[in-house]
Amino acid sequence: MSLIVQKYGGTSVADAERIRSVAARIAARHRAGDQLLVVVSAMGDTTDRLQALAREISEHPEARELDLLFSTGETVSMTLLAMALHALDVEAVSLSGAQAGLRTDTTHGQARIVKVAPERIQQELERGRVVIVAGFQGITEELDVTTLGRGGSDTTAVALAAGLGAGRCEIYTDVDGVYTADPRVEPKARKLRDISYEEMLELAAVGAKVLHPRAVELGAVYGIEIVVASSFTEEPGTLIHGGVTMEQFNKVRGIAHDLDVAKVTVRAVPDQPGIAATIFEALAEHQISVDTIVQNASVERLTDVTFTVAGDDLRKATPIVEQVAKKIRAAEVVAEEGLGKISIVGTGMQTAPGYAARMFRALSDAGINIDMISTGEIRITCIVHRSDVEDALRTLHKTFELEKAAAGEL
Ligand code: ADP
Ligand code: ASP
Ligand code: MG
Numbered sequence: 001m002s003l004i005v006q007k008y009g010g011t012s013v014a015d016a017e018r019i020r021s022v023a024a025r026i027a028a029r030h031r032a033g034d035q036l037l038v039v040v041s042a043m044g045d046t047t048d049r050l051q052a053l054a055r056e057i058s059e060h061p062e063a064r065e066l067d068l069l070f071s072t073g074e075t076v077s078m079t080l081l082a083m084a085l086h087a088l089d090v091e092a093v094s095l096s097g098a099q100a101g102l103r104t105d106t107t108h109g110q111a112r113i114v115k116v117a118p119e120r121i122q123q124e125l126e127r128g129r130v131v132i133v134a135g136f137q138g139i140t141e142e143l144d145v146t147t148l149g150r151g152g153s154d155t156t157a158v159a160l161a162a163g164l165g166a167g168r169c170e171i172y173t174d175v176d177g178v179y180t181a182d183p184r185v186e187p188k189a190r191k192l193r194d195i196s197y198e199e200m201l202e203l204a205a206v207g208a209k210v211l212h213p214r215a216v217e218l219g220a221v222y223g224i225e226i227v228v229a230s231s232f233t234e235e236p237g238t239l240i241h242g243g244v245t246m247e248q249f250n251k252v253r254g255i256a257h258d259l260d261v262a263k264v265t266v267r268a269v270p271d272q273p274g275i276a277a278t279i280f281e282a283l284a285e286h287q288i289s290v291d292t293i294v295q296n297a298s299v300e301r302l303t304d305v306t307f308t309v310a311g312d313d314l315r316k317a318t319p320i321v322e323q324v325a326k327k328i329r330a331a332e333v334v335a336e337e338g339l340g341k342i343s344i345v346g347t348g349m350q351t352a353p354g355y356a357a358r359m360f361r362a363l364s365d366a367g368i369n370i371d372m373i374s375t376g377e378i379r380i381t382c383i384v385h386r387s388d389v390e391d392a393l394r395t396l397h398k399t400f401e402l403e404k405a406a407a408g409e410l
Contacts (some may be wrong), residue, residue: 003125003156004029005166007157011174012099012231013077014044022172022231023084026130030090035125037164039135039157040081042073046134047150062200063108067137067147071097074134074153081133092130095120097145101163102156104138104146111146112136112214112289116163127404133160154215162222169224171211172231177238178203178210180402181255185390192254192343194239199253199345200226206343207258216240235368252355252400253346257393259386260311261291261339264321268331269305270287270333271298275328279305282324286311292341292374292383302331307373308383311337339371340389343381343395362399368392 006026013019030036041047050069054061061069078094101117124131135153138146148155154171161169166309178200181187197220199367201339204213210228219240229237269275276295283290291308309317325333350357356373359380363370368391373384384392397403 001033001035003035003037003164003166004170005037005039005157005164006167006170006172007153007163008041008155008231009173010041010044010046010172012172013040013081016080018078019043019077019084020087023081023088023090025231026081026329027062027088027090028087030130033068034307036130036164037121037125037133037160038081038130039153040074040077040334041153042070043077043080043134046073046076060377062196062209064144067111068145070147071137071145074136078132078134085130085132091128092132093124094126094132094134096134097141097156098143100131100133100160102133102159104140104148106140106142106144106146107287108144108146110149111140113138113159116159118160119362121160121164123135149212151209151212154212155218158215158218158222158224158226161224162218167224168227170227170229171215171220172229173210174230174232175210175228176230176233176235178208178228178240178254180253181393181397182208182210182257182286185257186255186394186397188394188397190403190405192238194241195244195253196347197240197346199378200240201344202376203254203343205257206256206341206379206381207343208254208256231361235331251346251348251406252344252396252402253348254346255393255396255400255402256288256343256345257339257340257389259389260376261308261341261383261386262311262314262317263308263339263383264314264317265304265306265334265336266321266325266330266332267304267334268302269325270329271301271303276305278328279321279324280307280318280364283309283317286316288320290344292372292381293370306372308339338386339383340386341381341383342389342392342396343379344400345379347378349378349380358399359396362395363392366391366395368395
């Protein structure tokens, strides 16, 4: 008997009919003799709706209350799925993150799993029950409910696979695998048969929301193979693992886009040691992740520091930066919304020159202005206007011939 860990995303459990259909898939696997541990997301856009509701009540809802509110979404879907299994005569039990032993740190809204205490899950599995666990949530030492960041149910699933020694985790969603780009934006995107942790992590980190970046990271650390497939079809999905030799491809592997980027510029900052540290320490203290950072060469000992944050974080970041700006005697803080980013990713880029030039030329030929650029070892990112992002994605998909498989690629 082997332990199968599965995760079903929001669209896959969006209504009663979908929940019954997921229950039927689980029941079939259970009857075939496997032990099943199933993680679920909240139904459809429940989390978005809860967030909007909280904003109607308060402009700055308290992070602790927000997490407890969000956790209700997954509570609804896990209980309904357990009931749907009972209706099929399958023994099943639903467990909240706390009951499932998902211990996290105290960073509300962006908590990290620090430990999985799997005893309760193990007991239930040994009794022959299907165990359903609420995704995206955990509990602190002080018994406060936390959430893992949007899309975090993937991370719950991979963490449980690691905690229970499963070796593999199946993520069921509304697309049948990982594509060379978001197939909803680029219909010519091609499904990948497999992809390395390294490339998947990079894509997820810069906006390919098909997987939560932390789930990929945990997969890599604990050697858990992740399969992304559709909960609607039986099509084989995409395998994310460590055994891909990508060097031979010498090609861009995928493109990720993000439509929600904001930019902050601290103008005329005195150019002296410690200034950048002061700005970014203040942001880090408030759990705001900063992305692309550019510091201009100084003119008359004054310099501009520009960086990007997620659009959602701008209203939190601006007052913090304004306070620091006053302290360091900067002239002003300018915030700009309405940006997006487009990134090309591939391990092949490490060894072959010319990718950046081709990317910039293609964007310029398409009349797309680049606002900022950042690079990593296997990634090049351009910040562009939000309205140009989808155009940029399709342009680059064509430029780097992603609709065609590379030699040696399956
Ligand atoms: P779930 O609710 O199942 O977790 P998500 O909406 O979080 O699903 O993730 C699936 C979505 O990710 C797809 O519907 C697709 O639009 C988007 N996506 C973005 N980039 C990619 C990609 N490279 N391959 C596949 N899907 C992608
Ligand atoms: N329900 C949460 C979200 O919408 C977690 C998840 O779906 O993975 O972000
Ligand atoms: Mg998701």
